[in-house]
Amino acid sequence: MKFYVTEExxxxxxxxxxxxxxxxxxxxLRKMAIDGYVVKLDLPxxxxxVSLLRYSSNNLNQLTRRAQxxxxxxxxxxxxxxxxxxxVAIALLPVVLI
Numbered sequence: 001m002k003f004y005v006t007e008e009x010x011x012x013x014x015x016x017x018x019x020x021x022x023x024x025x026x027x028x029l030r031k032m033a034i035d036g037y038v039v040k041l042d043l044p045x046x047x048x049x050v051s052l053l054r055y056s057s058n059n060l061n062q063l064t065r066r067a068q069x070x071x072x073x074x075x076x077x078x079x080x081x082x083x084x085x086x087x088v089a090i091a092l093l094p095v096v097l098i
Contacts, residue, residue: 005013017028020040 013025013028017023017025020028022028
């Protein structure tokens with residue numbers, strides 16, 4: 001498909017296209033022809049919130065794994081793995097966890 005535009009129309013297309021991260025005319029014009037509009041949301045607060053959520057879930061996973069390791073301080077915890085830790089490892093765990 002080919003079509004012609006005037007210099008003014010090309011300037012307007014370039015101006016609107018500069019607001020988006022795309023640099024390809026084909027992708028931009030196809031999107032505009034199909035959807036009629038392109039919405040780009042730049043929400044730094046949401047991006048920061050998602051980042052903090054990832055950090056929190058990672059920390060929670062680490063704490064959960066650490067809490068499931070049997071040690072002398074908490075012998076009631078049953079290990080998740082099927083192979084028990086050797087007594088030497090269990091004796092060293094309180095030192096490693098501190």
